[in-house]
Amino acid sequence: MFKGFTMNMLGMAAINTLAAAALTLGIPATVESAAARQENTQPASPIVHYRSAEVNGLNIFYREAGPKDAPTVLLLHGFPSSSFQYRNLIPVLAARYHVIAPDYPGFGRSSAPDHTAFAYTFTHLTDVVDAFLDQIDVKSYTLYIQDYGAPVGLRLALRHPERVTGLIVQNGNAYKDGIQDFWKPVEDLWADPTAANRNVLRKVLTPELTKWQYLNGVKDPTRVDPDTWMHDQTLLDRPGNDEIQLDLFYDYRTNVALYPEFQAFFRARKPPTLIVWGANDAIFPAAGAKAYLRDNPQAELHLIDSGHFALEDKADEIVPLIQDFLGRTLPNR
Template sequence: MALIRYRTMNTAAAEIFYRETVPEVVEGRPPILLLHGFPSSSHQYSGLMHRLGREFHMIAPDYPGFGQSRDVSPPGAFVYSFENISRTIEEFIDKLSLERFVLYVFDFGAPVGFRIAARRPDLIAGVIIQNANAYEAGLSDAARRLVSIPRHDEAGLKELDGLLTLEGTKFQYFTGVADPESISPDGYTLDQLYLDLPGRKAHLIDLLLDYKSNVDAYPVWQEWLWQASLPAQILWGRNDPFFVEAGARAYLTDLPNAELHLFDTGHFALEERLDAIAPLVAGFVNRLPKFVTS
């Protein structure tokens, strides 16, 4: 098994908790920065890190307001938006002195990671995209409805609040999976524990209401993808209730040489298809040019 260290780092907004592998051999491979989704945290990558962490340097932070990260700014000082979270993770990257890395994004990881990449494209050696949307074609009807909810819509806010219940969390974990008995209860139970911490749900409602800012930013991210022409791997649970298969295929417009792998599972593809995904990730990173630090 991989050797994993559990660490914290102080940023202006939060004490960021993160998991970091200590590989036996790196051999010039770029590190992998794993950015988690909703309603999860870095724990969603535990299985992948245990599988690949002896071979690769892997880093998975918890965003402000997620997982084990703790707010350090005065109450109300940090506005929970995707822009602000991306700035905090960018500060985290700089404090770790990460000069170039593979960006692995899932779900909320796209609006966090792609904002950073568009600002600082030289950081990104390659990108792995797992059920992380950047195209309007990838939004299901349910996602389009949720994205359009305004702050003053009481019925809409109630619907968003339902996503933060145990039933809503389990819906994301189980919808579209081929074998429900393969889904460990540990993941969604831990997610819900974090969601139920004081103040967390209000922050997440703010983020869900801010998701429309990501749709507005899709053209910017698409331009970055096209201009950067990066090595890319797309991993997609094709039965995702929010981000549909068309979103995976849309990436090929701007990344025509990307690897595309579709799986008969749902949103949290790693929960059911880790055995298939781990070797694909390893193969992709091993094929990248050797990483040389300055």
């Protein structure tokens, strides 16, 4: 008995010696504690689910991650993108929050009926998103709004002000201050919706302009994944999608008409607001970001040295700001 005990003790001593030596040499030890084995089996990041819901006869694609009993962060995408633009942000936020990112009709993987069969207006897009949220039983949310996400999200806020727990604004305009030179051809269409003025805007749907939206104002283009504009362009090039986008360019005038109502919402409700804005954006210049402070002086403004899709190259600056903001404004589970 003692001989076996001695050999077992010697064996354990040898194992411990080898493990210590391995650590000293920088070689991973092959003998792990139960706790270490359990830690190593934990997922590297939260799981993202890719789902679809049937809403008003449409297939609405969405990305969902995080615990469903946690506060919800609703990510609303811009033009010409989709929920794909949040592919890197979703798993980061999902460690603590329930994250939802839908594709609007005509975008991403959602249904894209012909523009003669479906009215592509921002009111109609909001109708679909509103019905989608009811269907998946999301009753409150912090809104992340970028580009087209601003008029969709702020329309939701006007309909259901009590549901909005906060705003994260990333180059999402709600002021005429942000409508400058880039918008002149679009304003010409608003004033005179002729075929000629409509056709002028087709150049916005070309590969060169899609790439420009991602790289203009970016100091280091190597930080922007080229798959972003290639992904968007592939979807823009679908037969009939050009007419969808041109209809929305024309309807954007209704968003500008609603700016006073959006601003009244900011004054009346004063939702916790974080503004992280690419300061070099030629589409929505920084004046549009600063204007938010007129109606909600408590809003937090951070101008980032980037362009329209600032999250693509400056996530290392923007994500910590978002995490800090949500940590202060949303209740713990």
